[in-house]
Amino acid sequence: MAATQLLTRPFLPLRIPQKPIPSDLSPTLSIRITKKLALSLRASASQPPRAAASSAAAPATSSFHHCFSKGEDGFLYCEGVRVQDVMEAVERSPFYLYSKDQVTRNVEAYKEALQGLRSVIGYAIKANNNLKILEHLQGLGCGAVLVSGNELRLALRAGFDPTRCIFNGNGKLLEDLVLAAEKGVFVNIDSEFDLENIVTAARVVGKKVPVLLRINPDVDPQVHPYVATGNKTSKFGIRNEKLQWFLDAVKSHSNEINLVGVHCHLGSTITKVDIFRDAAILMVNFIDEIRAQGFQLEYLNIGGGLGIDYHHTGAVLPTPMDLINTVRELVLSRDLKLIIEPGRSLIANTCCLVNKVTGVKTNGTKNFIVIDGSMAELIRPSLYGAYQHIELVSPPPADAKVSTFDVVGPVCESADFLGKDRDLPTPAKGAGLVVHDAGAYCMSMASTYNLKMRPAEYWVDNGSVLKIRHGETIEDFVKFFDGL
Numbered sequence: 001m002a003a004t005q006l007l008t009r010p011f012l013p014l015r016i017p018q019k020p021i022p023s024d025l026s027p028t029l030s031i032r033i034t035k036k037l038a039l040s041l042r043a044s045a046s047q048p049p050r051a052a053a054s055s056a057a058a059p060a061t062s063s064f065h066h067c068f069s070k071g072e073d074g075f076l077y078c079e080g081v082r083v084q085d086v087m088e089a090v091e092r093s094p095f096y097l098y099s100k101d102q103v104t105r106n107v108e109a110y111k112e113a114l115q116g117l118r119s120v121i122g123y124a125i126k127a128n129n130n131l132k133i134l135e136h137l138q139g140l141g142c143g144a145v146l147v148s149g150n151e152l153r154l155a156l157r158a159g160f161d162p163t164r165c166i167f168n169g170n171g172k173l174l175e176d177l178v179l180a181a182e183k184g185v186f187v188n189i190d191s192e193f194d195l196e197n198i199v200t201a202a203r204v205v206g207k208k209v210p211v212l213l214r215i216n217p218d219v220d221p222q223v224h225p226y227v228a229t230g231n232k233t234s235k236f237g238i239r240n241e242k243l244q245w246f247l248d249a250v251k252s253h254s255n256e257i258n259l260v261g262v263h264c265h266l267g268s269t270i271t272k273v274d275i276f277r278d279a280a281i282l283m284v285n286f287i288d289e290i291r292a293q294g295f296q297l298e299y300l301n302i303g304g305g306l307g308i309d310y311h312h313t314g315a316v317l318p319t320p321m322d323l324i325n326t327v328r329e330l331v332l333s334r335d336l337k338l339i340i341e342p343g344r345s346l347i348a349n350t351c352c353l354v355n356k357v358t359g360v361k362t363n364g365t366k367n368f369i370v371i372d373g374s375m376a377e378l379i380r381p382s383l384y385g386a387y388q389h390i391e392l393v394s395p396p397p398a399d400a401k402v403s404t405f406d407v408v409g410p411v412c413e414s415a416d417f418l419g420k421d422r423d424l425p426t427p428a429k430g431a432g433l434v435v436h437d438a439g440a441y442c443m444s445m446a447s448t449y450n451l452k453m454r455p456a457e458y459w460v461d462n463g464s465v466l467k468i469r470h471g472e473t474i475e476d477f478v479k480f481f482d483g484l
Contacts, residue, residue, distance in 0.1 A: 067099030067460075068352060068436065074395030076434065078352070079460045083393045086465055087354060087432050091456065094355040094373035095471070096443055098459035100136065102350040107140045110342065113324040117331055117338050122166050124305070124343030125151045127440040130457055132468035133347070134158035145303070145341045149176025152185065166301065166339060168214070168265070170194070177201035181209045186299075188214040188263045191238065195249055195257075202256035209256065212263040212301055213246055214238060215286055217279045243286065247293060261299025261339075262286055268344055269307035273318045273326045276302055280327040284334055300331060301339035308348050310437055312389040320345070344440040351439035353378050353418075353455075354393070357431045358410065367405045369424065371433055374409025375416045376452040378435060378442045382415040390418065393432025396425035407433070411450045443469075448477065 067079050076083045079099050086097060110121050122145040123137050129151065134144075135158045143164030144155040155165055162183035167176075170190045174197050180187055181201040189195050189211050202209045215238060238246055250259045264279055280302060287297050306323060309315045320342075331338045355373035362368065380386040390407055403426055407419040418435050427433065446454045456471035 067102035067350060068434075070391075076391065076393045076432075080463065081460050081465060083352070083354060083434065084432055086458065087356070087393065089465075090458065092471060093455075094353055094371070094377055095455045096351055096438060096457040097354050097465075098133070098351040098439060098457065098468070100350075100459045100461040103133065103136060103347060104140065106346045106350065107137065107142065110320040110324075110340070110346070111141065113320040114338070114340075117324070117328065118336075119338045119340070120164050120166075122164075122301075122339055122341045123346055124341050125155060126444060127343030128347045128442075129154060129444050130469055131158055132459075134160070137346070142346075143339075145343070146180075146185070149173065149179055152176065152179055152183070156183070166212075166263075166341070168263075168303070172197065174201060178204050181205045181207055184210070186210050186212060186260070188212050188301075189238070189246065189250075190214050192249075195246065195253075199253045199256045202253075208258050210260045211250070211257045212261040212299060213243070213250075213259065213290075214263045214265070215240060215243065215283065217264045217266070217282045243289075247290060247295070250295075259290075259295050259297065261297050261301060261337075262290070263299075263301035263303060263339075265303030265341065268305045270304055271307045271317055273306075273323050276304065276323055277326040277330075279304075280330045284330050287334055287336070298337050299339055300334070300336045301341070302327065303339075303341035305342050306345040308345060308437060310387050310389065312436065346440075348437045348440035351442070352434040352436050353438040353442065355418075355433045355435070357427045357429060357433055359429055360405075360426055367403050369405045369407045369427060369433065371407060371409060371418070373418060373435070373455075374411040374450075374452060375413065375418075376409070376411055376449045377446050377455055378418060378438060379445050379447070380441055381418055381420075382413075383445075388419065388438065389436040390422050390424070391434060391436070392425065392427055393434060396427060396431075400425040400427070402426075407435075411452065448472070451477065453477070 069077055071077055078086075078097055079101055083097065087093065107121065114121070120143045121141070123142040124145040125134065126147050131154065134154065138144075138159045142160075143166070144151075144160045146152045146155060146165055146167045147169045152162075152165065152167065156162065162185050166186045166188065167180045168188050172187075172190070172194060177187065177197050178201045181198070182205045184207070187198055187209055189198060198209055198211060250257060262283055264283055266275060266279055270276070280300070283300055283302070287300065291297055306318055306320070309317055323340075327338070353373055355371040358370045358372055360367070360369055375382040381388065402423055405422050405424055406417055407422055409416045409418065443454070443457060448454065451474065453472040453474065453476070456467060457469035458465055458467050
């Protein structure tokens with residue numbers, strides 16, 4: 001990768017020399033705000049961010065602390081650092097900006113909820129696979145939920161304990177299963193051919209593989225059909241009526257596999273915890289049936305993720321405590337270890353995609369804010385019709401007219417939009433604009449369509465802004481063709 005250049009514009013009042021970073025230095029050294037400087041940045045707002053009247057802030061009746069909020073000066077802040085200052089310092093836009101503290105707070109909420117239970121918080125790496133974030137989650141005690149061999153390899157590099165990792169998926173490859181078997185990862189049996197491949201992998205490495213049966217509970221999670229995984233039409237999981245066939249097959253391969261639990265996955269963006277209880281009741285009944293045949297089941301893995309307040313309306317949504325309390329007594333009654341698989345609710349609200357306005361235009365019937373970010377960096381609105389809250393980074397001009405806009409990017413597709421029908425002050429050219437709640441299923445789904453290079457990522461850590469991923473360059477891209 002080409003040497004990353006230091007920031008072309010400094011944080012006030014810091015002066016950063018404009019010279020390349022030595023290639024052997026960590027990317028986290030590219031931006032660093034001292035604690036003293038962080039205090040001066042915090043003081044630049046007339047009031048602390050928590051006094052903001054922004055839709056990004058939590059409702060007054062909630063104790064939830066959001067990392068992004070508006071100060072009374074009208075600027076957007078991330079943990080006391082003004083986002084406008086970050087924009088003026090980084091190499092290029094768009095970029096992702098995270099709060100490390102918000103990641104910690106989200107994990108701690110689950111850990112508090114799980115007190116009194118034997119449990120594993122299995123972070124779903126597919127939600128966000130930034131190595132620095134993974135290292136932090138591992139340090140907070142999380143396990144990892146995997147859906148590919150490369151996710152397993154990255155989890156191992158990040159320091160995750162493989163015996164606290166779960167390998168999901170309906171089409172796991174044999175070579176990846178061999179690695180999982182070698183490392184002692186839990187593997188979910190998803191189909192007849194999946195079972196066959198797991199047995200083969202066990203024989204290749206000469207180890208018995210701990211497995212869970214992924215049973216489709218046929219529970220409607222009441223979410224977008226693209227992210228529903230626990231209903232009868234899903235491609236995931238075994239058919240309930242074939243349970244006995246799988247139990248007999250597991251018995252016949254007792255030298256290769258050890259059935260230790262059951263697994264279900266309901267989907268993502270779930271906002272009603274009763275759905276988890278409905279699934280848990282079904283799964284506990286299956287556990288009773290399976291234990292009656294002599295299997296020593298230890299684990300109940302209830303996959304599926306809580307939703308978040310994407311609309312920033314102050315909606316009262318289930319908390320991790322609400323979720324766990326819904327299934328707590330069922331888990332305790334069967335002396336089970338509980339595995340949960342939050343991805344989105346651990347990471348989504350920790351991040352914004354920060355963009356610059358290229359210009360404003362109208363076609364006579366529609367108004368458009370054109371930004372430098374696009375569906376290439378953040379595809380959820382185009383892919384799912386997903387809503388993510390959008391706001392300006394700095395106060396608009398006093399005479400700015402509020403109009404209804406579609407916020408669109410430069411990619412040559414009509415589907416390239418970040419938000420539709422948003423009421424916003426007309427921004428000036430070059431103004432900052434953020435798409436909120438971009439921590440999950442955003443950067444991990446980014447592409448190089450139209451040869452837009454995947455952006456850099458930064459986080460605010462104790463008043464310092466650190467780079468946690470280099471932005472890609474066209475030079476990186478053409479290297480794939482070297483020597484051909």
